[in-house]
Amino acid sequence: MLAEFKELWRFRELLFSMVQRDLKIRYKNSFLGFLWSLLNPLITVATMTVVFQLILDNHTPNLGAYIFAAYLPYMFFQLCLLDSSQSILLNIQLIKKIYFPREILPLAGAISNFIHFLLGILVLFAFLIVVYIFFPGAGGVRVWPFHSGIVILPLLLFMSFSLATGFSLLISAANTFYEDVKYIVAVLLYLMFFLCPIMYFSEKVYYSLFNSTHPWFYRLYNLNPIAALCTAYRKALLDPQPVQVGNLSDASGHLVLDAKGQPIPLMKDAIGMDWKYVAIAFLFSVAILLIGYHVFNRLKWRFVERP
Amino acid sequence: MEVRGKAVSDPTIEIRDLRKQFRLSHTGSIKTALLWWRKRQIEHLEVLRGIDLEVRPGECVAVIGRNGAGKSTMLSLLARVYRPTSGSVIVHGRIAPLLELGAGFHPDLTGIENIFFNGIILGLTRQEIRKRMDEIVAFSELEHHIDAPVRTYSSGMLARLGFSIAMHVDADVLLVDEVLAVGDFEFERKCFAKIDKFKADGGTILFVSHEMPDVRRVATRCVWLSKGVIREEGSPETIIPLYEAGDLAPGVAP
Numbered sequence: 001m002l003a004e005f006k007e008l009w010r011f012r013e014l015l016f017s018m019v020q021r022d023l024k025i026r027y028k029n030s031f032l033g034f035l036w037s038l039l040n041p042l043i044t045v046a047t048m049t050v051v052f053q054l055i056l057d058n059h060t061p062n063l064g065a066y067i068f069a070a071y072l073p074y075m076f077f078q079l080c081l082l083d084s085s086q087s088i089l090l091n092i093q094l095i096k097k098i099y100f101p102r103e104i105l106p107l108a109g110a111i112s113n114f115i116h117f118l119l120g121i122l123v124l125f126a127f128l129i130v131v132y133i134f135f136p137g138a139g140g141v142r143v144w145p146f147h148s149g150i151v152i153l154p155l156l157l158f159m160s161f162s163l164a165t166g167f168s169l170l171i172s173a174a175n176t177f178y179e180d181v182k183y184i185v186a187v188l189l190y191l192m193f194f195l196c197p198i199m200y201f202s203e204k205v206y207y208s209l210f211n212s213t214h215p216w217f218y219r220l221y222n223l224n225p226i227a228a229l230c231t232a233y234r235k236a237l238l239d240p241q242p243v244q245v246g247n248l249s250d251a252s253g254h255l256v257l258d259a260k261g262q263p264i265p266l267m268k269d270a271i272g273m274d275w276k277y278v279a280i281a282f283l284f285s286v287a288i289l290l291i292g293y294h295v296f297n298r299l300k301w302r303f304v305e306r307p
Numbered sequence: 308m309e310v311r312g313k314a315v316s317d318p319t320i321e322i323r324d325l326r327k328q329f330r331l332s333h334t335g336s337i338k339t340a341l342l343w344w345r346k347r348q349i350e351h352l353e354v355l356r357g358i359d360l361e362v363r364p365g366e367c368v369a370v371i372g373r374n375g376a377g378k379s380t381m382l383s384l385l386a387r388v389y390r391p392t393s394g395s396v397i398v399h400g401r402i403a404p405l406l407e408l409g410a411g412f413h414p415d416l417t418g419i420e421n422i423f424f425n426g427i428i429l430g431l432t433r434q435e436i437r438k439r440m441d442e443i444v445a446f447s448e449l450e451h452h453i454d455a456p457v458r459t460y461s462s463g464m465l466a467r468l469g470f471s472i473a474m475h476v477d478a479d480v481l482l483v484d485e486v487l488a489v490g491d492f493e494f495e496r497k498c499f500a501k502i503d504k505f506k507a508d509g510g511t512i513l514f515v516s517h518e519m520p521d522v523r524r525v526a527t528r529c530v531w532l533s534k535g536v537i538r539e540e541g542s543p544e545t546i547i548p549l550y551e552a553g554d555l556a557p558g559v560a561p
Binding site for chain 1: 383415
């Protein structure tokens with residue numbers, strides 16, 4: 001594995017220019033160009049926020065920022081995996097003609113998606129500042145949105161990158177031989193979206209009726225490294241604040257209504273960063289990177305000879 | 308005598324008992340792979356069956372033979388696109404493969420951007436490419452189109468750009484697969500002149516061609532491949548008549 005890595009290092013200039021090519025081509029023929037990668041999450045988060053606040057009556061303050069903070073790492077993961085499934089096949093004519101370390105192809109895709117992810121986080125910061133200045137919370141009290149938890153952001157970014165890159169290497173190699181893989185990946189990613197705390201809070205899982213009788217449920221939920229990461233980004237970037245986990249109901253399960261006949265939000269204190277699950281996700285992401293790199297190197301010479 | 312810091316007698320290309328098998332398995336989908344992984348039948352096709360060849364600096368070796376003789380496979384093995392099944396291929400120095408013109412071009416990038424990208428794949432740094440840029444553009448005669456995306460290029464223009472890049476990367480070994488007859492007459496003449504200069508400077512060329520006049524024109528040695536082995540080897544004057552006669556003789560398997 002070390003020899004392979006040395007060879008990759010020798011070709012680092014090619015990797016950089018592949019990333020550059022990737023970034024250049026993606027929006028070359030579109031009018032808004034690079035802005036698309038920033039507009040896309042903004043529009044999605046705005047829509048989700050409208051749905052939750054106005055339709056599903058979720059009254060968590062500054063909900064948009066919380067959705068944003070979890071949606072960005074998920075979107076990075078998703079785009080990385082979807083791009084990687086095609087990265088070898090789209091360039092099969094190139095690798096049939098000329099030698100270079102084949103892992104450069106999925107790596108370049110992962111890096112260019114990672115750059116978009118970093119830009120997305122900058123947009124989130126801009127969003128937080130705009131909210132701080134123009135939309136003060138209840139009673140006009142402005143709360144400075146950044147706190148010390150942000151220092152672990154580099155660690156979380158590293159985890160996201162190695163998780164996504166490891167899976168990218170595995171998927172790009174597998175899809176070269178079995179093209180069913182990309183459809184399976186697309187379906188799994190779609191389902192995974194619901195199993196990650198993006199449209200809801202992980203506290204919601206913890207305080208759920210099912211978890212109160214089956215406490216393994218919350219633990220199992222957080223063993224999913226992507227779910228754990230989404231939660232960790234939220235805790236690192238945003239202030240812990242009470243989250244709405246449902247509506248107030250009496251002992252028999254009927255909703256308690258206020259004077260206007262509206263349900264009363266049931267707020268619970270946020271759970272702090274759970275380092276246990278971050279550590280598990282960390283080990284998982286490093287392991288998947290090493291496994292992915294190893295498997296890819298074992299298979300890469302057979303790409304050009306695929307039946 | 309030394310050329311480019313190497314003694315002339317040292318071969319730049321050393322091929323020893325080179326064999327290459329391809330798997331012709333029919334396990335194309337996950338379903339068949341899962342259902343039949345125990346009983347799967349993998350057919351092997353042995354394309355190269357023991358090749359030994361040495362090529363020295365300043366030599367230009369033409370590989371001839373019928374379709375399916377293993378010529379392109381041999382060039383791909385030299386370009387490190389394939390891994391040998393057994394035996395070894397050693398190439399000393401930088402290889403510039405011209406296996407298919409324009410293979411590494413991206414249609415949406417401009418000519419300039421593609422020169423950078425291609426040059427980097429071939430092992431140059433940005434700095435070195437910048438230094439050679441004017442020369443590459445001038446040789447390809449694409450001054451007026453170099454800032455346009457290459458999807459707007461004709462096949463002749465792509466061929467000129469690809470050839471021009473490959474000739475300007477200071478390669479020690481040039482691998483050419485039937486791509487010489489690409490430009491117009493004038494450009495072809497320029498290409499041959501460039502190839503002659505490359506040879507004179509101690510470069511090594513291995514090329515595959517079906518055009519016997521081209522072989523006579525540039526090759527110093529001729530290798531006739533047939534069914535994965537070298538059938539005859541020698542000067543073009545002696546091999547080409549044999550090849551043409553053997554190829555046409557009725558009832559004789561080539």
